[in-house]
Structures are given as structure tokens and as C-alpha cells.
Amino acid sequence: MSMLAALLLFAQAPAAAVPAPYEPIESDWRTIPDDELLVMRLKGDRTVVIRLAASYAPLHVASIRKLARAHWWDGLSVYRVQENWVAQWGDASEKKPLAPGVPTHLPPEFEIAHFAPAQTLTRADPHSAVSGITADGWPVASDANGHQWLTHCYGMVNVARDADPTSGSGAEMSTPIGQSARRLDRNYALVGRVIAGMQHLSSLPRSDAPMGVYAEATERTPIVEMRLASDLPSAERPRFQYRAADNPRFAAMIRRRENPTAPTIGGGGVEVCEVPLEVRRAP
Amino acid sequence: MSMLAALLLFAQAPAAAVPAPYEPIESDWRTIPDDELLVMRLKGDRTVVIRLAASYAPLHVASIRKLARAHWWDGLSVYRVQENWVAQWGDASEKKPLAPGVPTHLPPEFEIAHFAPAQTLTRADPHSAVSGITADGWPVASDANGHQWLTHCYGMVNVARDADPTSGSGAEMSTPIGQSARRLDRNYALVGRVIAGMQHLSSLPRSDAPMGVYAEATERTPIVEMRLASDLPSAERPRFQYRAADNPRFAAMIRRRENPTAPTIGGGGVEVCEVPLEVRRAP
Numbered sequence: 001m002s003m004l005a006a007l008l009l010f011a012q013a014p015a016a017a018v019p020a021p022y023e024p025i026e027s028d029w030r031t032i033p034d035d036e037l038l039v040m041r042l043k044g045d046r047t048v049v050i051r052l053a054a055s056y057a058p059l060h061v062a063s064i065r066k067l068a069r070a071h072w073w074d075g076l077s078v079y080r081v082q083e084n085w086v087a088q089w090g091d092a093s094e095k096k097p098l099a100p101g102v103p104t105h106l107p108p109e110f111e112i113a114h115f116a117p118a119q120t121l122t123r124a125d126p127h128s129a130v131s132g133i134t135a136d137g138w139p140v141a142s143d144a145n146g147h148q149w150l151t152h153c154y155g156m157v158n159v160a161r162d163a164d165p166t167s168g169s170g171a172e173m174s175t176p177i178g179q180s181a182r183r184l185d186r187n188y189a190l191v192g193r194v195i196a197g198m199q200h201l202s203s204l205p206r207s208d209a210p211m212g213v214y215a216e217a218t219e220r221t222p223i224v225e226m227r228l229a230s231d232l233p234s235a236e237r238p239r240f241q242y243r244a245a246d247n248p249r250f251a252a253m254i255r256r257r258e259n260p261t262a263p264t265i266g267g268g269g270v271e272v273c274e275v276p277l278e279v280r281r282a283p
Numbered sequence: 284m285s286m287l288a289a290l291l292l293f294a295q296a297p298a299a300a301v302p303a304p305y306e307p308i309e310s311d312w313r314t315i316p317d318d319e320l321l322v323m324r325l326k327g328d329r330t331v332v333i334r335l336a337a338s339y340a341p342l343h344v345a346s347i348r349k350l351a352r353a354h355w356w357d358g359l360s361v362y363r364v365q366e367n368w369v370a371q372w373g374d375a376s377e378k379k380p381l382a383p384g385v386p387t388h389l390p391p392e393f394e395i396a397h398f399a400p401a402q403t404l405t406r407a408d409p410h411s412a413v414s415g416i417t418a419d420g421w422p423v424a425s426d427a428n429g430h431q432w433l434t435h436c437y438g439m440v441n442v443a444r445d446a447d448p449t450s451g452s453g454a455e456m457s458t459p460i461g462q463s464a465r466r467l468d469r470n471y472a473l474v475g476r477v478i479a480g481m482q483h484l485s486s487l488p489r490s491d492a493p494m495g496v497y498a499e500a501t502e503r504t505p506i507v508e509m510r511l512a513s514d515l516p517s518a519e520r521p522r523f524q525y526r527a528a529d530n531p532r533f534a535a536m537i538r539r540r541e542n543p544t545a546p547t548i549g550g551g552g553v554e555v556c557e558v559p560l561e562v563r564r565a566p
Contacts, residue, residue: 083481083482083485084437084438084481084485121409125408125409125554126404126408126552126553126554127552127554153462154367154461154462155367177461177485178437178460178461178485179436179437179462179463179556179557180462180463182554182557183540183553183557198366198367199366199488199489202366202367202460202461202485202486202489203485203486203487203488203489204486205482205486206482206485206486257466269409269410270409270466271408271409271410271465271554273462274462274465274466
């Protein structure tokens, strides 16, 4: 084994002729509807694909769909990249009127309706009483009082807003690019997750300016266009499937993550943001 | 408050005329010895400063000091950057002989000697029985059987190695650039933490090649030189202080992190990798 290989043991499963118990079978892959894929094309032929949490933040996702259909983001930018915190995009001027029919204020949707995670993690994390993964592949948590929420993990997409909890419209979005910002849970609406092209956001130059907002407009990364996959011509449409969590293969994958193998045994458990939420291009 | 400001409430404390209970006082800042600062200069005038964990991984740090004094890293590179995983540097060829007197194998130092954290976090994390911060500002955890270790948080620096647990020399190092890789705890020796210039590693282009190792040598970022601050001319020497954790200000800062304020109250607790470990340039 090379000097590099050992560090990667846990990053990628080795190729195997016979599927291991933790590997998905064909029916574990479920198609993501075209209107739940938001495709952001950045200048320089960099494409970022966001899976929308349509059933968890329906009001915000409805507005995001309207904004995409109005081509609202075209010509705007990624205007904020703060080290070990977030990348954020939308209208840097904060002055562009929203598209017709898009409310400037929405009920917060910081929490979600009742769920039963398909996979419950065996050890509590510091931020919740229970955490786990839904059947359709989203990271969730709940407290002892019946509150449930999607969790702010690396690559999740939330809605920026003003101090007023109802002031998020969906026009300004951001994603954590470092240590998961779990303390934002229940404080910002989560509307999706970056499932392709995350490196185009995470590798952008950081800003030293206050809050990581680029001081100069020339530092921004222009958004060429942002569309629902369902609104793209069929030939250009990305098609993705997620790995469903409602099966013993997924449970075995979690267990495999929980305990590193040689040379020592870890402390057990895995944090909700460490569970891989796999996607693939539809075959 | 602007649309941007709300998202940043927890990122930076507001300026205040009277120090808040969670703000450090002057004596909380302690100088980091010059020979515990490793200064890596990358091509393009990008400087990364690593605080060495000299008292936690003394054998590896001794080798790292020898390699730095032999100018071993000069002309080598950052040769691996894997999305949401690690950036890694050293000798991409894996063939360069180590400097005289530097062992190719060392006892693992995956764990550390007994410690009593200055701050113990109030809620367990999934990877340990107890976690906290040492008086001198390092993230640590322990299990129920008396094992203790430094934790793999964003920006911590570990030693890459072969499958043999004793095969790490300190010549190849890597740092997590995404979700903290806590499952590497007790499996790789931690030798330091990036305390300045982390953005020069985290914003490097990701590689799509296996394990994130750049397929082409031209993709690598050259290391101009890597020196102990103590070996640099006094005028070029960076001087840093860490925020000590052995005081009630630090405890108050943790408590402030544990519970987001309006509009909702979080689940309480904070993960060990979410506690800010502050440094500053020595005044």
C-alpha cells in the first residue's frame, strides 16, 4: 500500500467483484424529479447542481422555482466566500426586486413536519436528541420536545435572511464550506443540498473582508444562469439518483463508518454530518 | 441589519466598548514558542503557519524539526486536494530519502498522555466519552477506558502513513478541508494545526483523480520553503499567541456557542470541532 493509500481507506470503498453488504443494490437508487434539481452555471463552465428539499421546505422551494423560471439569478454572483464558514450567492446589491409573485417574506420553515428517520444513529450528537437519515436521503435531527429539522451539514443549502425570521425569500442562498455549521440549525431554512460541483464553491478564493463578502465586485464569480433541470432542454438536463436509506445496505454502510478498522478501534458512533449521502448520474 | 448580517451573527462577536464575559483578557493570550511554529511558503507568496503539537506528538515533531532544518520540503508540493476531505503535501514521488537522522518509522503517537481538559464540553459527542479543550488550546477527547487523543478537526495537521501504523515519519502531512474527519482519530498522528493561511490550502483546486491526487505534476502547488519560525531571520519571523482555555472567559465563550439566540433555541451543546481555537499575531 502506498503512503497515500492508508489515509484514504475510509474515503472510498475498494472495488469488489461481489457487492459487499454495505453497497447499494440497483433498487436503492431512486430518481430525483427534474423539478427538484436546480442547476447553477457559473462563469468558466462550472456547473453546480442542487437537490431541492421540496417536501421539507415547500414554501421556499416554490419561490425558488419561480425565481429560476424568471431567470432572476442570471447575471448575479457568488459574492461571499468566508473561510471555514459559507459560500453565498444571489444579489450582492440587495436591491434587485424579486420576480412577480415571489413573496419577500415567508413563514420560516426552520423546522420540518414529523418524520421517522429510516436510519437512526446509535449515539446522540451534541445538537439533538435523535439524529438520522430519512428514507429519501436527507440528514435530520429532533429534540426531546417533538421538534424536527434538517441539519446544516457541509454542502447543505440554506436561505440567508434579515434579522426577522420571516424575511428569507429564497433569493439569497448559502452553503457551509468547512466544519458543519450545526449551530445554524432551526435558525435558517434549509432548502437543498449541493449534489454535484461542490468544488466550484468550496475552492473559490476566500475574502478577508468583513463577513467574507468580497470587497470588490471583480472578485465575485458571475452566475451565468440558474435553472430547474425540468426547464432545460432534454439534452442538457442532468439526471440524478439518490441512494435511498430505507434498506439494510444503508444501515451496514453506517455501521462501517462507525468503527474505523486497524490499527485502533474508534470511539464508536458517527455524527449525522459524516454519513455519506450518495448520489449518482442516472444510468 | 442587512440581509447578510444575520447569517454572520455567530461568526464574529460584535465590537464592544466594555469586554463581554466571553472575551479574552490580555493575560489569556500566551505566546507560542518560535520552534513550535512551522512556516510553509507556497508559490505565489502564500504563507501557511502551522502550530506544532510539540508536547502531544514529541517524536513526530522532533522529526519534523529535523526535516525543516534540512530544507527537506523545499521544492516539493501540495500534491493532493480531495473535495470535502484533505489537502496533503510533501513528496509526491514517495521516493525522496529522508534527511539524515530522521527515522522512517516511529511509534504511532495516535494517542496522547493523560490530560485534564481545561474545559470539558457538557454533552458527549458521538466519537468519545469526554471531549474538551486543553489549557493550551488543543481539542481533545477520551474514551471510557482511559485513552486520550487530539481530535481531527478542520485545519488540524496529521501525518500520512502506510498501512503499518509505525510507518509515518512526519514528512507527509495533511489537513482536513471539509467536514471534520473525526473517524481518523486514533488512527493517524496529529502533529499540529493550521493557525494562519488555511485558505491557501482549502481553496486549492480539487482533483477528480483517485483519492484526489493530482494526475498531472503541473496541477501541484509548489512549496517554496518550509521553516521553523525559530530558524527564520528575526525580521521575517511570524509571532503568534494562542487564547488559553484555563479561564472563565473561555468557558463563557463555549456557553455562548452552545445556544444560538433568536429566533429559536438550539438543542444545546457544541461539538468539540466547533469550539473556536483563537490565535492572534503577537502585539
